[in-house]
Amino acid sequence: MSSAYVLRLIADPSSLETVRAFVEQKALSLGVTPDALYDVLVAVHEMVANVVEHGYGGQPGVIEVELRGEGDALVVRLIDEAAPFDPTAVPAPDITIPPHKRPAGGMGILMTRRYVDSMTHRVHARGGNELVLVKRGVVTSSP
């Protein structure tokens, strides 16, 4: 069982940089390959941005980011205290609609699905959301 790293912070738009830096540093120390790191950063960025923008609607709110290795997989758990929202239940946007008729948003979930192998959601025991992102085959060494 490898180490887990946890970051807990008050979410606002400036938190995204902090979260990215944390994920980058800790993923590398867990042995994640640099190529896979990009994919993980994209996914975490999009999902944390969703929580900041939509979950908390710009109001301050807690978000917890946990990274751990499980075999060759990197597991990222994101916990927030926002109203329940299941991103895995959101249908993929229709990208064949003429661009001016499309909603500008909704791409974050699409992008996250593209960059991780699995994404599961549950309403957390203490309220809020727990989203688990798994990227397999990316951890090459034990810390």
Next chain:
Amino acid sequence: MEISVSEAQGRVPVTVFRLKGPVTTNSELEQQAQAAYDAGARNILLDLAEVPYMATSGLRALHFIYTLLRSDDSSESDAAVRTGIAAGTYTSPHLKLLKPTNHVLEALKVAGYDMFLEIHSDMKKAIASF
């Protein structure tokens, strides 16, 4: 992200936005584009050669600029755009992209933005294409 703005002249005037650094918010790019539009810009080329990463908020900014620059011309009517995208013959005549990095190109493809935004690899040819 840094944005430097310059003017180029092809068959029509083209405003070149050179972006440097990751694009992780939409507001700055949208504000700059709106300011250029208000000052008369109608054709924008985004130089993405030094953008290692574009979050979907950056894609949202591209969508904003695309919509901002879309004209009332019949070639850009709903029907023309819908038909042209389905046939692979429509791209925006007013917003084009230059040299996206591999990661950014992948994001554009995942989002389907490569279906309506021309992607160029040469600055001169890009300017001349407007």
